Each structure stands twice: as C-alpha cells, then as structure tokens.
Amino acid sequence: MPKEIRLNAFDMNSVGHIQHGMWAHPRDQSPRYTEIEYWQHLARTAERGLFDAIFLADIIGVYDVYGASPAASIRNAVQIPINDPLLVVPVMAAVTKHIGFGVTSNATYEAPYLFARRLSTLDHLTRGRMGWNIVTGYLDSAARAMGLDRQIEHDNRYELADEYMEVVYKLLEGSWEDDAVVADRSGRLYADPAKIHAISHVGRRHRVNAIHLSEPSPQRTPVLYQAGVSTRGRAFAAKHAECVFFATSTKENVRAIVRDVRAQAVGNGRRAEDLVVFLSRSFIVGRTRKEAEEKFADYRAYGSVEGALAHFASSVGIDYAKEDLDAPLRHEQSNSMQSILEAVTTRSTEQWTLRKLLGQMGLGSRTMPFVGSAEEVADEMQGWVEETGIDGFNLSRVVTPEGLEDFVDLVVPILQERGVYKTAYREGTLRKKLFGGASGRLRESHVGASYRHRRVNDDGPDHASRPAVVS
C-alpha cells in the first residue's frame, strides 16, 4: 500500500495568516475569527475531511520592520490583531470527536509551570487530542512587550528552549505517576501522595520546585510539533519534535532537509518514522482546471503586495519600504528571496523586480499556491510525498472556509480512492492516530520519557511527607 498522506488545516486566530489581503474577498469569513461558531465550523469541516489536526500558528509581537512601523501590517491585518490560540481549542473540541489540535505556544515567554497546566487542561478537555507547536519567537517587538530591549539571539533562544522543554517534561511526565489518581470514593482517597513528586529544576533561566498542578492527562505530553529549517532548529526538532513542518521550497531542498532531520533523529536514538513531516502549502482546487484557474484569478485580485512585504520584511529583517518595487532585484535582495525564486521559476537569472516577484505569488504572500483540478492537486500531493519523503501537508488557508470545504469535498475522495488517505479515523489519542502504539504516550526513546519517575526503592520509607525529587 502506498504511504498514507497526513493533513492538517493550517490557520491562525487572526484575520490575516499567510495569504495577505484575502480577508477583503466578499466570501472570506476570517473577520469572524472572534466568534465561536466560526471555529466550530472549521473544526467540523476538517473532521468531515478526516484531517489529522487543526494546526494553529501564533505570533507574539507585531511586524514593524516595513517602513519602521506596524502601519502596513495593521492596514492589511497581517497577523495583527491576533487572539490567543489556546482558547479556541475547547470550543472546537466540543463539537468534534477525533480531530487533533496542534497549537503554537512560545517557550521564550510563557512560564513553564503555568503553561504546563494549560497543556494538561487542554489534553484533558480534548481527551488526548492536543499537540503543541514549540516556537521561540523572533520579533524585537515581542521582546519590548516582555520587558527586554531586543530579541534573544537565535541559537541562544534554542538553548533556552531546550531548558524549557526539560522543565515541561519534568512536570508533565515526572510529577504524577500513572496510577497516582485512585479516586476511591469508599476509601475517601482521591490520589496517593506517595506517587506524586515535586520536581526540581535549577537551570540557566528557570528555577522550579513544584508538584504539577494537573493530574495525568491522556497523552501527558501533547504531540510535539516544531517548524524551521535552520541548523539549530533542525537539531532541536530531531531531539524533541514528533511532527515537523516547513514551507514550500524546491523538491531537492525539501528532500535534503527531510533526510537530514530524520538522520539526526536516528542519531538521537529515535527511528526515522518517529517524525511525521508536513509541508505547508496552499491549494486552489476546482472541479476542473479551468474552474480552479478562475478561482485563482478571482482570489488574486485581493492579494496584498503591501501585506506580503510587511510580513516578509520582519521575517528577513529588511525594510522593503525603502526599496523601489519596480527596480531590478539587487543581489542581497535576491539572496533573501532565493527560496522564493527557486519555487517560482527555474529561470532564476531572469531580471526580477519585487513587484513582479510578489505578483507572481499572487495571493499576498511569498509562497506559491498550487492551482488545479482535484485530480491535479492529488497528483501534485502524491508527487511531493513520493519524491521528497514528507508525510503530508499543512494546508494553508486562502479564502476561508471555502478553500477547506473545496478541498474536503473534491480532493479527499480522490485521495481515498487512490488508497493514499484514510477512510476513517483510528480510535484513541492524537499520538495513537499518528503513530499507533498502545499507550498514546511519548515513546521510550523520546527524550521526554527519560523524565518519568523511576521507582528506585519500592519498599523504602513512605514518600508521603517527603516528596521525592525528580532530578
């Protein structure tokens, strides 16, 4: 049987996510992101399409490099305003049964003791359907909002994130033993103090001595997601992530990255298949190729070049407001645009301008959508999976929710017919659905499992009044 394709609906608790300007399309409903019903419809639609998860991005801070101001981001709703992503998970969980939730949260700014409780609470409420996309942030505007002068330097952020993960693992995996909760009404014993341990952590940034506040949830540690392709980012992913994702580039690049991150995982004592790799991609699908192209033409009339530039300027740290959009791309711009150029065309020696380049993208973003009939979209997806070693796609929203509805109605049945997509959900938690296994817990070979409490002396003294320390 060919490899099963995995799918997430990639979204954000905001008006604009990646394809900027789309909110202005008459049928786009993203300005309803503040409404419970909006999220419930999204979740029901994705579950109807048997998606693995709703994947919610997040950003702390505002994109203010373009024009040295957040003005362009604000005008185009480029991820500002942006609401908290964790808080829409419960309402989606309330109207679905199987779909998972991969939600972004920032390891640089959230206190681990309080954040670990949020993860446990959500894993309880969703009955084991939670995932956490670990990010470290990259905006100076966020640093200034959090009492710092500027962002912590890139590799240093990952070092601190490593420490953060250690604290979170200790709390989620090490504090309560599996059978700590007894809930014996007749014996009047809710939990056994001998099986609950204060964790102790003294690190560079965090100092925590505490019992985890929540009792064990179905998965304990939620399924761990991580993005990014930097050298340090890949090492982090190979150690911690169970799902990895990144944006479109060439097949050659993707294949190399996938091979490298899987090899690094193996180097960490994990299996290559312990990582599920997603490519973020937009698809515009029609019943026919013509219908898809007409839809694309309709959508692209709303694409915001200014929005795309505002977003991209903060990503690469170049103020494009100072550039002539119609002048030939200079060398240093071309470098920062390299992965985009690669994706757009092989004619990279052609004379490009910023406007021409972003116009080519079409949808107010620096990524290129795939446009085609349902069969062509299915072909394209299978091609990437077969040729690069990825497992599936984060479907990045365009005009919402119709893009997801189109995909579920038109593409999913074809993928099912071809035998590359599930026809029903597996039972169990998100981790069981993605990786199988009996427990739905982190695999023993995952670093997080090493923080579980080990009973070294089962017939030793009563731990009740002197909680053991997990070091």
Add this chain to the structure above:
Amino acid sequence: MPKEIRLNAFDMNSVGHIQHGMWAHPRDQSPRYTEIEYWQHLARTAERGLFDAIFLADIIGVYDVYGASPAASIRNAVQIPINDPLLVVPVMAAVTKHIGFGVTSNATYEAPYLFARRLSTLDHLTRGRMGWNIVTGYLDSAARAMGLDRQIEHDNRYELADEYMEVVYKLLEGSWEDDAVVADRSGRLYADPAKIHAISHVGRRHRVNAIHLSEPSPQRTPVLYQAGVSTRGRAFAAKHAECVFFATSTKENVRAIVRDVRAQAVGNGRRAEDLVVFLSRSFIVGRTRKEAEEKFADYRAYGSVEGALAHFASSVGIDYAKEDLDAPLRHEQSNSMQSILEAVTTRSTEQWTLRKLLGQMGLGSRTMPFVGSAEEVADEMQGWVEETGIDGFNLSRVVTPEGLEDFVDLVVPILQERGVYKTAYREGTLRKKLFGGASGRLRESHVGASYRHRRVNDDGPDHASRPAVVS
C-alpha cells in the same frame, strides 16, 4: 421595589473546592471536572436559573502547611489537582447566551502582555460576558514553582498588583481607539494605524512597550472582581473592583466591611453602587426543612475534617497536624478561628476543640452552610441583603451539580415571586447586565478609564509611522 438579589455559581476547575470530602458522595460529579460536558451542564443549569455568572476560583500552588506536606491535600483533593480555569470558559460560552464568567487569574505570576490578550480573546468569544477576579496569591509553594524562594509579602503584592492593573488598563483601554477597526473590504483597510497606539510602561516590576495584540472586545476591560477583607485588600477593591466578594462572617462584620469598602470607593470618586458585593455561602435546600436536614445529614457523612484542616492550615499558616484535635482551643488558635467561631455561635466563650469546631461546620470546610426549605433559604438570603448592604451571593458548591439544580428549581422561583430576583436577563454584556449604562464599558469615574487614549491634537501629524505613547 426591593433590591434585586445577584447570584453567582461559585466553583473551581478541580475536584475539591471549599466543602472538602464531597467528591466521595455517590452523586457528586466533581471528578468529571476534566470533561467538557460537565462544564456545559453547569453553565446551562446556572443560566436556566438566570444567574449573573459562573465564578471560578483558582489557586497556583498547593496547600502544604498541614503536616509540612501536601499529602493531606492530595488525599482529599483539596484544590489539587487543579486545572486552568480560563480554558473551560469557551465551552460554557458555546452553549449559553447570557450568563457571565468571573474567572480568577493571578496578577503576580502572569505576564500582563500575554494575559491581556487572553482576557480580550475571552471577551470576544463570549461576546462581552467576561469578568476577571484579580488575585495576588499567597502560597510559598507557588513562589517556589515560579523561581522565587518565598511568597512576596502581602502589602507589597498589592503594590505590584496596582502596577499590574495599570499595564493591563493601558493595553485594554489605551492601545486601540474605539473606531480603530474599519474592516472596509472595498477599501482594503482592516484597521487604521493612526488609531492604534503603542503603550509604554516602565515600572517597578514591569516594562512594556507594545501595541495590544487584540482588537477591542465588547467590554474592553472585563468586569473586575476582587475578594478579601484585609485593609490593603479593601483599598485595592475600592479602587479597582466592580464586584467584591468575601466569605460568611457575622452580619455585623459584613455590614461594617460593606460600608467601609463602599465609602472608600466614594473616596476614590466612584459611587457606592458602582460596587456589587457578594457573600460566599453554601445553601442546602429541600422542598421541606426536613428534606433539607436529611440532605445535610447525608452530605455531612462525607465531610473531610482532614481536608478542611489542610486547606485552613495554609490559609492561616498554622500546622494543625501538630495540634491535638480534641484539646481545648488555645488562644492563638482561637484568634485564627475567630471569624469562624463568630459564624458558628455567639457563645464564643464556650470551650471549643478543633474537631468540635470543624464538625459543627459539617461539610469539610470552615464555613457553615445554611440548611432549610426553599422559603427559609429565601428568607435567609433576603435577611442578609437587607441587613448588611450586600447585593447577593456566590453560591459555593456542595454536592455538585445537584446543589445548583436544587437551588434553581426550588429557590429561584420563590425569589422571583417575591420580586427580588430577575425573571429574564437584560440584553448586553455582563457589565450592562450588572450595572446598566449604554456602553458596557468601565465607567468614566473608574481608574481604568483614565488610561484611554485622549486625542490631544486631531489635526497634528500623521501618527501612523510614529505611534503615540499613552503614558
């Protein structure tokens, strides 16, 4: 018309809240606190009873003074495990239309920039039904979980909470002007950068320079709740709180506290009626007095003296595990028990023991439930409102959810017949429901309103590229 009585359902995202041991009762459903359906039933029931709000307590840390260990708290589920209260609000909001949500969050430990976004997100999702109960924490166990050696000293915590409120007001009230969001699809303008301002705060503890991440929600600042009767706590409430609550004591004490906190509010330029005062109380109600008494006898068989002591020990900082439960109360114990003794009996010179005292309470807590027929409960409530100046009650759960169901089915109709309780909800946000008014926003006389952006120079230079600073 007599004064309208206000009601909140007082609960916690945990097995044990205040009446300890009740989870062991065969009909108690509190061990289902991890389930969405559990919270939705609670919210539907309270809304059926036209309650003003679900009021959720919270605690960061664990009660570990009793026996110098958390063991007694763990055995009796005394607020441990405890899940995040904010995350159950969205599921309750999804199945209700009117009821509000007063949710506890800690001003000592949550970063204001991120917390303000949570408040805005919830106020959006609930369409203006959010309230925030401001606490500062009091447990050393929480401090140790958050990187400190011990709890910050009481009055100092309130000073820092004052600063925290200032930051939150700046973000919620001062960053986005009312008409900043344009959402003009044809003009491709989501929001007007000239009407969105970076707030600037440099204080003792917090340094924030940022645009608030969320667009204006219906209430902006949620309805503000605050508990506590300490001198510093009252001053804080008279400045910030719109709803005040505290636990049962004698009518004389309550009257004095209510009078004082209202007078202090007036001293701050507010009106006495700008504060809604709730008394926390448990009621056990039956169709007849006999039925109520039988219910009480049934419930009290499950009351946990150990649970009550574990809770109380951390509240007052005395390790009752070292005390003889059957010895006469010593003077310093009596002092810490004073408010309880007052509530139990006027015979405060009687020779009390710890066991006798907590047994008198009956339900594994240090508060005394009122037990009676629906008419008697209504009489008791009216008596307190008329004689002390309070506005209503936080109904503290006993055996859940049947206690709330009993109250809604039996007492609410009598209060309605007597004309002291609403027969329908007002339209609008929680603040409109509680205080009337057109805007549903903080009153102009409230300190939070002073942080709104004032346009000093409407025909001045374009602010777009140089955001104004709200000081």
